[in-house]
Amino acid sequence: MTWVTWRQYRYQGALAAGLLVVVAVVLLIAGFHAASVWHSVSGQCGTGACGGKFGSNISLNGPIVGALAMATSAVPLLPGLLWGAPMVAHELETGTNQFAWTQGVTRRRWLAIKTGWLLLAAALIAGIAAAVVTFWSGPDHALTADAFMANRFDLIDIVPVGYAVFAMALGICAGAVFRRTVPALGVTLAAFVGLRALVAQWLRLHYMSPVTVFYNLQKPFNPAGSYLGVSQGIVRANHKIAPPNFNVPNFDGVAIPKACQAAPDPTPCFAAHGYEGFLKYQPANRFWAFQGIETAIFLVVAIALLGITFWVLNRRDA
């Protein structure tokens, strides 16, 4: 079966490897450039207080390279879309499953080995792309402390591997359930984008209960390192409610004192009227825990989808 899988996917695999090499070369060159700038500038100014010197030097978000790095967010989806969705569906459409499944190998084995290799390929492709992006964005993340933010967190370290495994399982499952390539492609695309958006916009904020800090509006509070902001606002100091039943109106919901309405900068006025700021956030030291949790979530969903696939293919007539 391994040999058969290789024969069926070798050209597409070579093409994917070629594209990956191109992306990797560009990002590696840009990354080495950024790293050398980083080292030379930080060597000049020592530690701290030299952020201003970098801004123009490290052009990490130079339009083309930056766009390329952002485009790697599609990398985990593509193997699942282009190889996963047709894997079963195309065989059923062309009837070749009747050839494949009447050889001396059971359907289960056929599915297990093909799926196994495709999952591995997807994980590898996404892993390599993520490693390159992680390397490329290292200096920028050190400078701007934004590794935990949406659109960065999703591109680096291990989560893309989880996404890729999920996309592959999703594609294979959709192909087995819908039995046609085009609907399987559509469902894979929609479900992948949907779950990713749901997780990034909402679920991720709640993997652990956030840390809440109240602060004097006159002395703005900035957590150390790259943190993930959950919510932020202004609250009347004596209305504090302790987390987790934290339920206060944010700035918009607060009745603005008359005196402050006309003030050009209302912040000192708010502070004077007994308001304080609050920030709910996930601190930087939770970055790896969050990477792990998010990867695990997608892997669990992938396992469930593969379970459905095996069940459907075994139970339904071919």
Next chain:
Amino acid sequence: MSVAIETHGLSKRYRKVTALSDCSINVPEGRISALVGPNGAGKTTLLRLLTGLAASTSGEAVVLGRTPRQEPVYLSDIGYLAQEIPLYRRMSAREHIGIGAHLNSQWDGESVRARLDVLNISLDQPVGTLSGGQRAQVALALTLGKRPRLLLLDEPLAALDPLARKLFLGSLAEAAAGGDLTIVLSSHLIADIDQLCDHLILLASAEVQLCGDIETLLAEHRLLVGARKDTTAIARTHTIVREETTVRQTSLLVRVNGPVIDPAWAVEEPNLEELVLGYMSQNYASRGITAGADQLSSIGGLR
């Protein structure tokens, strides 16, 4: 002689349609069985149940001593060639031989190559670029490469021109020559498989009409032709399968129960085509479809 296929009350229902109903057949080992019937009679369904590609709704099947299912020991004894001759169009015959070698424990790739060499079919051309007849030959050779004990072929001749059909049947006859291989061949081209087959399974409307040795079946039936007359005397002793009456004469297909001695009838043994057509048109008549033999030929694909 041991039994290759035995089914009891095998049925397959889809949501609204009954594709096969209460099918009980028996095919002895080493026979070449013609599975005939009009389109939609359940031929493909029966073959797919026997391969294990589909599961029956009720009833049981025993094939080569085993229940059809997803097991390497079962699959390796069965060679199946589906109706649309599915192969990977972009792959060459040689690549298919490779696939066969990796998916089968008792694979004979050399025989596949030899067969295709004799027929002068390229091993390296993508099979999608071969002619229909060549593709069917590749598929048959691959199926035989499994060294199956039972070969199930679903309408392999349907898409072939007369010459390709002749070559294909030649390959099949050669494969069957050893005598160990049991073949079930579905077709609606009776004339073509008449020479090859010695066993008949006739399906119509999802039910088995006839199953048995062709010689025996023919010997049990008679064609009676006579001046237009009352048939009740015949029906008293024999079973009238089909009655066709024109202005001047009546012709009957009869399952006989002893000799027909009425001198008013000209009696002769039917040939396979007449027998099959008789049962198939009986079936059409019972469904309220009145059709002449010419129309039937086109409906059932009979020639």
